Each structure stands twice: as structure tokens, then as C-alpha cells.
Amino acid sequence: MYFVLRRKSALQVKIQWGPMCIYFPPTVGAGGGNDIQWCFSQVKGAVDDDVAEGASGIRFLTWKWGAVHTSEADIISTVEFNHSGELLATGDKGGRVVIFQQEQENKIQSHSRGEYNVYSTFQSHEPEFDYLKSLEIEEKINKIRWLPQKNAAQFLLSTNDKTIKLWKISERDKRPEGYNLKEEDGRYRDPTTVTTLRVPVFRPMDLMVEASPRRIFANAHTYHINSISINSDYETYLSADDLRINLWHLEITDRSFNIVDIKPANMEELTEVITAAEFHPNSCNTFVYSSSKGTIRLCDMRASALCDRHSKLFEEPEDPSNRSFFSEIISSISDVKFSHSGRYMMTRDYLSVKIWDLNMENRPVETYQVHEYLRSKLCSLYENDCIFDKFECCWNGSDSVVMTGSYNNFFRMFDRNTKRDITLEASRENNKPRTVLKPRKVCASGKRKKDEISVDSLDFNKKILHTAWHPKENIIAVATTNNLYIFQDKVN
Amino acid sequence: MEFKLEAHRIVSISLGKIYNSRVQRGGIKLHKNLLVSLVLRSARQVYLSDPCPSLYLAGPAGSRGAAGVGGGPAGGPAPGSSPLKKPRRNSEEQPGGAAAAEEEMETGNVANLISIFGSSFSGLLRKSPGGGREEAEGEESGPEAAEPGQICCDKPVLRDINPWSTAIVAF
Numbered sequence: 001m002y003f004v005l006r007r008k009s010a011l012q013v014k015i016q017w018g019p020m021c022i023y024f025p026p027t028v029g030a031g032g033g034n035d036i037q038w039c040f041s042q043v044k045g046a047v048d049d050d051v052a053e054g055a056s057g058i059r060f061l062t063w064k065w066g067a068v069h070t071s072e073a074d075i076i077s078t079v080e081f082n083h084s085g086e087l088l089a090t091g092d093k094g095g096r097v098v099i100f101q102q103e104q105e106n107k108i109q110s111h112s113r114g115e116y117n118v119y120s121t122f123q124s125h126e127p128e129f130d131y132l133k134s135l136e137i138e139e140k141i142n143k144i145r146w147l148p149q150k151n152a153a154q155f156l157l158s159t160n161d162k163t164i165k166l167w168k169i170s171e172r173d174k175r176p177e178g179y180n181l182k183e184e185d186g187r188y189r190d191p192t193t194v195t196t197l198r199v200p201v202f203r204p205m206d207l208m209v210e211a212s213p214r215r216i217f218a219n220a221h222t223y224h225i226n227s228i229s230i231n232s233d234y235e236t237y238l239s240a241d242d243l244r245i246n247l248w249h250l251e252i253t254d255r256s257f258n259i260v261d262i263k264p265a266n267m268e269e270l271t272e273v274i275t276a277a278e279f280h281p282n283s284c285n286t287f288v289y290s291s292s293k294g295t296i297r298l299c300d301m302r303a304s305a306l307c308d309r310h311s312k313l314f315e316e317p318e319d320p321s322n323r324s325f326f327s328e329i330i331s332s333i334s335d336v337k338f339s340h341s342g343r344y345m346m347t348r349d350y351l352s353v354k355i356w357d358l359n360m361e362n363r364p365v366e367t368y369q370v371h372e373y374l375r376s377k378l379c380s381l382y383e384n385d386c387i388f389d390k391f392e393c394c395w396n397g398s399d400s401v402v403m404t405g406s407y408n409n410f411f412r413m414f415d416r417n418t419k420r421d422i423t424l425e426a427s428r429e430n431n432k433p434r435t436v437l438k439p440r441k442v443c444a445s446g447k448r449k450k451d452e453i454s455v456d457s458l459d460f461n462k463k464i465l466h467t468a469w470h471p472k473e474n475i476i477a478v479a480t481t482n483n484l485y486i487f488q489d490k491v492n
Numbered sequence: 493m494e495f496k497l498e499a500h501r502i503v504s505i506s507l508g509k510i511y512n513s514r515v516q517r518g519g520i521k522l523h524k525n526l527l528v529s530l531v532l533r534s535a536r537q538v539y540l541s542d543p544c545p546s547l548y549l550a551g552p553a554g555s556r557g558a559a560g561v562g563g564g565p566a567g568g569p570a571p572g573s574s575p576l577k578k579p580r581r582n583s584e585e586q587p588g589g590a591a592a593a594e595e596e597m598e599t600g601n602v603a604n605l606i607s608i609f610g611s612s613f614s615g616l617l618r619k620s621p622g623g624g625r626e627e628a629e630g631e632e633s634g635p636e637a638a639e640p641g642q643i644c645c646d647k648p649v650l651r652d653i654n655p656w657s658t659a660i661v662a663f
Contacts, residue, residue: 130519138518161518223522242522273523292523325502325538328530332523379498382531383505388524 036474037490038424038437042115044100045483046074076479078466082146082154085470088116088477089156090484091141095125097158097211099169113475113488120169122211125160137162143228145237147250155214157237161224164239166215166250172208176200220246220256227277233284240277240289247301259307260289260299275333275390282342286311290347294318294331296356314356316363326378326387334390339399340471346402348393351375353404353414368414368421371406373444373455386460396469405464408453409480410440426464426478426485436490499539506532 073094080089088100098121103114128137138161147155153170180198182188223241230237238259239246245260260277264270272293280286285301297310318327330350338345344365347354351372354364370391374381381387386407393404405411406423414421423440443452466479474489506528513520513528 135519136517224519270526273526275523292526325531325534328534329527332527379502382502388527
């Protein structure tokens, strides 16, 4: 038995003994799920990603060096596909919701899936002022969650820091014409001129999409709402702020039940806050909430009315060798998402993504490093506030791949089966449809290879916090500061 | 030594962040301020535990501010002496001629301020013997009825150009 080492390329060595061989390091291919090749599909939003720090909340366009800069109001703050994937909603800092609809596939030209085009735009929340506390309430949309479709209309919940709203989005493509007593413009006819009976009929009109607020759930949160989650019973939902979680019924706006309250009697003793919460996808009595200390608590609403005592506590002991001033900050969980199956949940902290098996509380079953090269830069990231960025994460439809964002407009995908990962960039440079995205690589230290980017040249203003994956297909929506990118896998 | 400098820098940055959080739109963010106060506490612990005898300013020992430096690490210098002077060591501008008692009280209050930020989240209660620091982190209880702003401006420390003081004056 002897070993043969052959250098396959600058990146790879083949180790062979007898008929067996392995490659080291493992193939760094297009990665991300059975070697999917991701292609650019569309980009929505302003031409330039630069955001001018304009007067807060006021939307204006300014000309600067020949390029159009948009104001802070256009910063995308949430992205969410609906249950069928046909609709894609975004919320922004200015309180607006924009919904895109996928075109019906052209069966003949099936080289790509349908494009997403604007379906509806509406102002969901306005800035408010709390006079009692002299506090301004931001109109920024923190989260959007879709209800499953029950009839012709679509429903979604959108929330800012204090108020949750249920919006109905309905189509109108017919209108009644030929009233007996009214003119076409609505004015009433002179009764003496009405000599015949005419029954109005519906005639087709140009499609109009209307959004109307059907419920407003207000005045239930003292602290800033960070999450909403619709229960699998499709009748109730939860809303979570820093210290409390409330349970609502979709039909009832004037009261909610408080199901978690971690506010200490003495605020001086506060040590942790709630950072995210979600209902289990199948069990309508189960939900989880994550904390700033890096723990996740699973609660069963059947156990008691106030679920302050968790059923399960998920926590991984800290690695003492990684201790620093900022250990506590980077262990704070910014997002928690159940897998579609309900068997696993994923958490995102500053540097990593962790997959937990609901049956094992003492450590995650999988951990993926998103940008470990930032660990030595934590002090600078603290100074420029980047360490407080709240990255989200998402699952693909089959729970085999997870995705999350990073800096420099990079986003990462981790294939749970093949253990491969890939880094891609959302940039207008690759903006021809069906252009395959080239994998990117960050050089942590030492010699920078060609096409690699060094840590020091990363742009920390270009961050991808919000990503979403189509529930059934390999279509992803990635939000940069104020652009929305849509990528698809290559269809042959 | 470099840990001390680093810790001092981090404390300054953290105080700046807490101050800025008061003026930003949308109200105080509880989560971020909690994390900043945790960093502040860690930095303070490192700061107080890093033994650098050469940095101690001379001055008679006094126990006035010592009581406020709660939770100091074991094995630290005798109460009332050096630890109180530590926060001042960066004040090159500060003439050494300041009255010892005054200096002691100033540093004691600064250390108390750190202990307020570090070990407790809301500085509303009277933790420092000097009092008048209620406003220190009053914004943390913004969501509840916060005390109207009481700027602590009646202490000599505020007239200094010590960077610490500048940060505190901001409150």
C-alpha cells in the first residue's frame, strides 16, 4: 500500500492509494446544492446602492456627480415570498410595501422562469410620534408575513416597531357599467330624464390591484417589535418585542394575550432581551424565541398561560478560547427559522449559522462559519456599529440548503448534504440575465490569490441582511441596501 | 498595559454610543444599549484588573469613592487609593496640582459611573455616593416613565477637558 500525491491544480491535491482516492481540499465547485449554478435574473431599485443620508423619512432624489442617489427611505428592511412563491413582498425604511408578482411561465420559451414585476405598492406605516414619551416611532417595516391564500384575495401582516397591520390585496378587473340612475362619472341623473330601466352589467377593465388595511393591531408593545409569526392554525399569530411576546387572533384587534414576559421587576437586573420568535410550522402550540445571550427557548402554550418557563432550552457552551470583549455581542442571535419539516431550526449569530435538532438541546447539530475572518476585526466592527447588524437566514424548500448574507454584498449558501458552501455577490456587474454567478472568495490572511478579495478591502457599507428563498423552486431574492436582486438556477 | 489602553478606548467608544442612542430616530434601542453596556462592563473589568502600578497618580488614599467601585477584582489595590485614580491616568491635560480630595471624588464618581453602566442597566437609582447621577443612564428606561433629564453638571469633574468627563457631560 503506498500513497501517491498529485497536485491537481494550485488549489487541489489528489491523494491516491490503490483504487481509492480523495481530493483535498474537497472540490470547491459551484457548490450550494447539487452543484446548482446560480444566474442573475433581475434587479429592482435605484441604480446606485449609495445611500445619501437625507432627512429621515423623507423620500427625495438628489443628483450627485451625475448619478442618482436615493434617500434612506428606500433601504429594504424585509423580504418575503408568499406560500406559493408567486408573490414577493419587500418592506422598506420609508414604511412602504412593494409586492412583485411572477409572470406565468411561457411554456414555449422555457429557458427561464417567469420574471417578477411590480404588482402592488402601498404605504403600510407612517411615522408616528408618541407624545407621552417624546419618542418618534419609525415607520420602517420590520417584518412582513404572508397568510396562506384562502380566496381570491391575498393577505399579509406587516409591522413596524409598534403596530401590526393586516393588509388585504385584491384584484379588480371588472367594473359595473350602465347604472340606471347615475352617469358614468357617478353623478346622479336628473330623475325626469330617466324613462327606461337599465340594469348595470360588469365589463372588463384594466387590472387594478388594491391594498386595504383590514385590521390594525396597536398599543400592545412597549418595546420595539422584532418578529411576527403566523400560527399553523392560520387564526392566531404572535408578535415579539425585546421583552414580551403577545398572542393575537387575526380577527380581534382590541386585545392580545401576553405569553412571554422576561422583563425583570427591576430593570437594572436586565441581562437579556428577546431577539426573534417563530411558531412551529406544524405544531400550533409550539413556538421558539431566541435571546441576546445566544439561547433559544422552546415553549408549549398548553403548559401554562404564561410561557415564561421553557419546555426546552437550546444553548451551546461558549468556547473559552474565543473570549473577548465582544463575545457577548457576537453570540446574540439575530434570526431563528424553523425548517419546513419542523424537525430542525436554524439560528444566525454574528459570525455563524447553526442548525439545531429540536430533540437535542445541548449543542447544534451543524455549525457553518459565515465570515470567520471577521473575528480578528471585532473591535473595528464595534466602532463602526457593524457588529450590531442583524443578519437573517433562510432555508430552501427542501431544507437541504441554507442561505445568509454577509458584507461587500456577498451572500453565502451552505449545502447540508454535501457540506459544500459557496459565496456569491449581488452586484450590477453581472446584470445580464442568465449570466452565471462566479463564486467569490475572501482571503483571510497571507498571500492573496488572483480573484480573491482581502478582508481589508471589503466594503462594510454593502451588507446583505435580508434574503428569501422561493418555497418550491431555486429562485432567491437578495436585498442589498436599496436594491432587490433575484437569482435563479440555470435552466437548461 | 495595552489591554488597559484598549479597554479605555472601548469604554470611551461605548459611552459615545450610549449618548448617540439618545438622539437617534425611533427611540432608544434596548437591545443595542444592553449589548453596549455589557461591553462596557467587560472593558471596565479588564481596566480595573490590569495591574499597572506606574500609572497610578499620586494622592492620599481616601475611601470616599472606593465604596462605589463595587465588584472590583480580588487582589486589587487597597480601596480608596490607586483604582480610583486609574480612570484619570489618560488626562495629560489634567494638572497634577488638582486638590487630592477633589481628584479623588472625581475619579470616584467616574468609577461609579462605570459601575452604574457596567453592572446595572438603569442608572436611575442612587448608586454613587455623589448622587446626582440619576440621569446617567436614564434613557434606558425610556420606554417607561423616565426621569426628566438631570444633567449632572454640578461636579468639578465636568469642568475638565478629560475625555472621560467630556463623555459624561454629554449625558
